[in-house]
Amino acid sequence: MNSFTFDSISKPYLTALKGSNRQPWAPIEWTYQDVPKRPGALPVQKNTRVRPLTIPVFLKSNSIEDLQKVKEDLAEWLIHDEPKPLIFDDESNRIYYAVVDGSFDPDEILKWGQGVIPFICPDPYKYGDEESLLLGDYPIRNEESVKQAHKRIDKIENKGEF
Template sequence: MQHSKLIFNGETKEWLFLLEGRQKSPFAPITNNLLRVPGKAGAYIQSSKTDVLYINQPVGFIVEDDVDALDKLDQLKSWLLTSEPVELQFPDEPDRVYYAKVEGDISDFARFGNQRRGTITFICPDPYAYGPERIYTFHLITSQ
């Protein structure tokens, strides 16, 4: 297990571990609208649409007892359930920020002794990753 540096909505949970197996396409899905013409091989591309990006991140945590487990689950709910997409950052993607919201539930949530694990699905309606803001200074050159 790798210790979490997952940052969601400006917060991290020190007790949360990122597990191997994140599923994220290198780019958002693209759907092409095609026009097929009888007698012509292939088709013409009329337009393209970029869809949302999904990120599936397996997570885990260790609990002391059932009371601690319930407390950590309550913390997860209050941390992860937002009304709008918020900033999401992963430790292995430095200087990249996604704007994400939790989608669905943790249907694969499992208990193994004092360990808890499951997969969180994030939806990014804006499917692009953003880097740090850069400020550029432009100088106007005039000729006389």
């Protein structure tokens, strides 16, 4: 993995390292119901949890002072209130929607830094490019009619207390 783009921005000072935990699917938990006199259980409900993504990164700078500015720029770039598109260079046809969840405390050696950026994807799925299908300019006509029974819709309001 070389790097990633977050909120349509990538940074030249950041390199993503190997060791990311990008799982092939989001975490799934099942609820089961035991049935008397039957071995095992029946699946009742599937719950897809949020997807955590921890990305090990390497930060490059010109000096220890510059490294502090790089970390400030990193925070300005990554901290948002809403999930933003996250695209990895080695998986450029997939989009995750993520926010930073947790802290970033890089190990600093001279003018470089190394640490782990903790992302979380509230929407646990990854998405591909949207595709459109144009079928042509064919008019659609409805030349038949169907009789339908009358439907009655009543609106009931309760202005009293329960």
